[in-house]
Amino acid sequence: MSSEGWRSFLTAQARFHTYSPGNVLLILSQDSHATRVAGFHTWRELGRFVKKGEHGIAILAPVFPKKEPKPEAGERQTGEAHSDEGKVAVESDHVPVRFRVAHVFDIAQTDGEPLPEAPARRLTGASAEAHALIARLMRLVEQEGLRLEYADPKTMPRGTNGYYQPMEGRIVVSNAIAPNQQAKTLAHELAHHLLEHGRGREPGRPTEEAEAEGVAFVVCSRFGLDTSDYSFGYVANWSRDEGGPALVKQASAAIQAVAGGMIDRLEAERAHVSVRQPRQAAVLER
Ligand SMILES: [Zn+2]
Numbered sequence: 001m002s003s004e005g006w007r008s009f010l011t012a013q014a015r016f017h018t019y020s021p022g023n024v025l026l027i028l029s030q031d032s033h034a035t036r037v038a039g040f041h042t043w044r045e046l047g048r049f050v051k052k053g054e055h056g057i058a059i060l061a062p063v064f065p066k067k068e069p070k071p072e073a074g075e076r077q078t079g080e081a082h083s084d085e086g087k088v089a090v091e092s093d094h095v096p097v098r099f100r101v102a103h104v105f106d107i108a109q110t111d112g113e114p115l116p117e118a119p120a121r122r123l124t125g126a127s128a129e130a131h132a133l134i135a136r137l138m139r140l141v142e143q144e145g146l147r148l149e150y151a152d153p154k155t156m157p158r159g160t161n162g163y164y165q166p167m168e169g170r171i172v173v174s175n176a177i178a179p180n181q182q183a184k185t186l187a188h189e190l191a192h193h194l195l196e197h198g199r200g201r202e203p204g205r206p207t208e209e210a211e212a213e214g215v216a217f218v219v220c221s222r223f224g225l226d227t228s229d230y231s232f233g234y235v236a237n238w239s240r241d242e243g244g245p246a247l248v249k250q251a252s253a254a255i256q257a258v259a260g261g262m263i264d265r266l267e268a269e270r271a272h273v274s275v276r277q278p279r280q281a282a283v284l285e286r
Pocket residue numbers: 188192208209212
């Protein structure tokens with residue numbers, strides 16, 4: 001979170017504050033395809049401009065009593081554009097006196113700078129933990145009756161590290177990524193399979209990615225591989241248009257269940273692989 005990428009991502013996130021359920025309904029009733037909405041001024045601060053001839057989406061903006069809210073830890077309250085956007089009253093003593101009609105615009109009605117993406121940095125390094133985990137994951141792949149193939153990234157969809165094909169019973173992992181990333185990617189693709197994605201359980205791509213990456217993160221952490229550099233940005237990007245934390249919360253039950261089951265099975269594999277693990281790890285470490 002200290003990186004510049006995270007900072008700009010979170011700054012942008014912070015601008016798209018929460019709308020009340022009533023306003024969400026108002027927004028969707030006027031533009032069912034709306035994904036990211038903000039007021040005219042907020043878009044301008046983000047380097048984007050409302051296109052000529054676009055009509056705003058009407059919402060109800062609360063009007064608060066004159067009393068100034070306490071500024072947070074040295075932060076100055078700018079206030080200008082914020083009242084245009086139906087900000088939800090969070091503090092209990094901050095109750096609106098009335099509502100007025102305000103207008104917001106969907107991102108599709110704007111032009112300009114692309115919004116910052118959360119950084120999902122590919123993992124580097126070849127830790128002993130990653131090698132041991134890969135060996136165990138491969139046993140699970142086998143037990144599930146799946147085929148695992150390493151492929152040249154040029155033959156894979158652009159920017160992907162791996163994929164799972166439920167119909168073919170196949171997992172493909174890039175042969176050009178570091179072992180730490182390989183372990184993470186293999187856990188992610190196997191998680192798609194264990195979560196039954198594409199095999200009768202299809203909660204939608206953003207949820208499926210949040211679930212698979214959540215499982216991969218939990219499993220890798222359990223085996224001593226920290227994937228947060230990659231995982232948080234990955235999930236943030238997939239859930240960006242789906243309510244962010246709400247989507248992760250929704251995915252958490254499946255993550256917990258499948259990660260738990262996977263860890264139990266990998267633990268059982270530990271006994272089998274540990275015999276040859278030291279030699280193998282030493283060889284691959286080079
Ligand atoms: Zn995936």
